[in-house]
Amino acid sequence: MRVAWKEKAIKLILLATASTSILIVAGIFVFLGREAGPFAIEPGLKELLGKRWIPVSFQKESFGILPLVAGSLLVTALATLITLPFGIGTSVYISELARPTEREILKPFIEILAGIPSVVIGFFGLIVLVPLVKACFRLSTGLTALAGAILLALMAIPTVISISEDAIRSVPVSYKQASLALGASKMQTIWRVTVPAALPGITAAVMLGMGRVIGETMAVMMVTGNAAIITASPFDSVRTMTATIAAEMGEVAFGSNHYRALFCVGIVLLLATFGLNIVAQKVLKKHRVR
Amino acid sequence: MRTAVLQRATCWLMRAMTYFIVFIIASIILKILWNGLPAVSWEFLTTMPRRSGAEGGILPAIVGTLYLVVGTIAVALPLGMATAIYLSEYAKQGRFTRTIRLAIVTLAGVPSIVFGLFGLGLFVIFLGFGASIISGCLTLACMILPIIIVSSEEALRAVPRSLREGSLALGATKWQTIYKNVLPYSVSGMLTGSILGIGRAAGETAPILLTVAAFYLPKLPRSIFDQVMALPYHLYILATQHPEADKVRPMQYATALVLLALVLGVNLAAILLRIRIRKKRRW
Numbered sequence: 258m259r260v261a262w263k264e265k266a267i268k269l270i271l272l273a274t275a276s277t278s279i280l281i282v283a284g285i286f287v288f289l290g291r292e293a294g295p296f297a298i299e300p301g302l303k304e305l306l307g308k309r310w311i312p313v314s315f316q317k318e319s320f321g322i323l324p325l326v327a328g329s330l331l332v333t334a335l336a337t338l339i340t341l342p343f344g345i346g347t348s349v350y351i352s353e354l355a356r357p358t359e360r361e362i363l364k365p366f367i368e369i370l371a372g373i374p375s376v377v378i379g380f381f382g383l384i385v386l387v388p389l390v391k392a393c394f395r396l397s398t399g400l401t402a403l404a405g406a407i408l409l410a411l412m413a414i415p416t417v418i419s420i421s422e423d424a425i426r427s428v429p430v431s432y433k434q435a436s437l438a439l440g441a442s443k444m445q446t447i448w449r450v451t452v453p454a455a456l457p458g459i460t461a462a463v464m465l466g467m468g469r470v471i472g473e474t475m476a477v478m479m480v481t482g483n484a485a486i487i488t489a490s491p492f493d494s495v496r497t498m499t500a501t502i503a504a505e506m507g508e509v510a511f512g513s514n515h516y517r518a519l520f521c522v523g524i525v526l527l528l529a530t531f532g533l534n535i536v537a538q539k540v541l542k543k544h545r546v547r
Numbered sequence: 548m549r550t551a552v553l554q555r556a557t558c559w560l561m562r563a564m565t566y567f568i569v570f571i572i573a574s575i576i577l578k579i580l581w582n583g584l585p586a587v588s589w590e591f592l593t594t595m596p597r598r599s600g601a602e603g604g605i606l607p608a609i610v611g612t613l614y615l616v617v618g619t620i621a622v623a624l625p626l627g628m629a630t631a632i633y634l635s636e637y638a639k640q641g642r643f644t645r646t647i648r649l650a651i652v653t654l655a656g657v658p659s660i661v662f663g664l665f666g667l668g669l670f671v672i673f674l675g676f677g678a679s680i681i682s683g684c685l686t687l688a689c690m691i692l693p694i695i696i697v698s699s700e701e702a703l704r705a706v707p708r709s710l711r712e713g714s715l716a717l718g719a720t721k722w723q724t725i726y727k728n729v730l731p732y733s734v735s736g737m738l739t740g741s742i743l744g745i746g747r748a749a750g751e752t753a754p755i756l757l758t759v760a761a762f763y764l765p766k767l768p769r770s771i772f773d774q775v776m777a778l779p780y781h782l783y784i785l786a787t788q789h790p791e792a793d794k795v796r797p798m799q800y801a802t803a804l805v806l807l808a809l810v811l812g813v814n815l816a817a818i819l820l821r822i823r824i825r826k827k828r829r830w
Contacts, residue, residue, distance in 0.1 A: 260720055261720075263722070264720050264721060264722050267722045268637055268721075268722075270629070271629050271630075271632055271633035271637060272633055272637070274625075274626055274629035274630055274633065275629070275630040275633040275634060275638070275647050276647070277626055277630070277692075278630060278647055278650040278651050278654060278692065278693075278696070279646055279647060279650040281650070281654060281689050281692070282650045282653050282654060284665065284669060285657060285661065285662075285665045288664075288665055288668035288669045288673065289661070289664055289665060289668060291668060291673075292664070292667075292668045292672075342564070343564050343567075343568065346560065346561040346564040346565070347561070347564050347565045347568060349561055350561040350562055350564070350565045351565065354558060354561065354562070355565075363565065363569070365818060366569060366572065367568060367569070367572070368814075369572060369576075369811065369814070370568070370572050372743075372746050372750075372810055372811060372814040373572075373575065373750075373807065373810070373811070374749075374750025374751070374752070374779055374806060374807070374810055375750070375751075375752065376750070376752045376779040376780075376782050376783050376806075377575075377579070377750070377779075377782070377803050377806060377807055378575070379783070379786075380782060380786050380799065380803050381575045381578065381579070383786055383787070384796075385574075385578065411571065414568060442550070442554060443554070444553075444554040444557055444558065465656070468656050471658065472656075472657070472658020472659065472660065472661070473658070474658070474659060474660045474752070474753040475752045475753060475779075475783060478787075479783070479786065479787055499658060499660045499753070502660050502663075502664065503660055503663075503753055503756055503757075506663075506664075506667070506756075506757055507756070507757075511672075519664075520664060520668070523660070523661050523664040526658055526660070526661055527657065527658070527661050530656050530657065530658055530661075531653060531656065531657075533656070534652060534653060534655075534656035535653075538652055
């Protein structure tokens, strides 16, 4: 009798702890909304759609987040362009072409990259990459969207590689055997059979990598120059949403419009990554069922 | 003939890409090692900073980071392990379980700076902890929770069903079975995965930026409601905010090296432990 009671209690405790994850997710939405909420009433959400982010001004402040969104999008798009060939090429190489011992060394080595703190990568970017970008493209400053994108690609690559490698390896051997038996070469088999079969997994990998890129803060803040302008040129300095929050939250007056606007930026960021993740998970799940 | 050449070319291209990434990783580590080692001394590790970090050591940042890591693990580990036990041993397929899993996946994808905002809104302001170690630890714990849950669940699922069934057949209750027959075989695996969470907590800057980290505070914390310095934030400050950023290069390299050594050391420990566990496993 007492045993049965104890069993039930343990199950309940475990159930309660398991629910904390749900509570935290709900809490994130609630507390971001709580701090951002008053902004919707005064000065109103329309203010956020403006094209100028001038949070501190003697005349009139302006909280248009479009330049920040544009900055994040530009950096993310560039980073994805760099990540795609490297992520796919490397994961195909590791899973299909590398010798077994080579693979055993390469995999953990690339995983190291995922462990390097973003501030260290940002520091490396600041002293090595930024001067390099400046010299290569003869710019007045190397603190550009391009420098940020390269660093972000570097940080997304381990994520992309590990997930797409999984996807490539889970393609049934029979597919490859059938292709090889029909006289296709190894490369033909890889590009016409294996990679297309693993494509949903690779897509999801790239999307999860993009989620990481949009949300990345420190590295991007250190090398993009942080000018809040709308531009499509990789050689301009940009200011991302993450960098804006991190850089400005320290100096802002509690409860001011600026403070609330930063929380609004946080919500936009949260929704963007949330959406990307959900879609990526859907794609991954579909792939597994098949 | 032409296709054969093309094929070898693509193969070489992919190999070149792979080794290019390897080269970059190696150059990051070597560059910091090469420039950082001469500046790291016993004095650097054990004294207070002077002249806003331009001279002296980084003791408070090291201590701060250690406090944060220990506190974070103390919160996240029990919570994550219990969740993993529930998911792997008790949960039935259903809406509630799906919601928990969705929550975990969502948490894993939330940007670190958003965790910072959440920590600021909940712990610092709503609960009134202020910018303090406890706010930072709780925020970081939320962030690494999914890492711990996922790896712990994997470790639990690796224990074969037969071990559970044998125990249940002998009349043991469910919890007795888990406690005596499942946990002993999976706890080391659970810890290994959690170590990776430690590495993440030690290296993250954005969440602690808003919840705990002090710009320059040359003294050690006395309680969990104090602010502390932390290694990653200190490196950020030295590299970008310091008025003489170029002159304090050696300090930057040395701080980066200490942080990198700490995080990679922790990760390496996890990898070695994982290899040992795999070798010892006998089923």
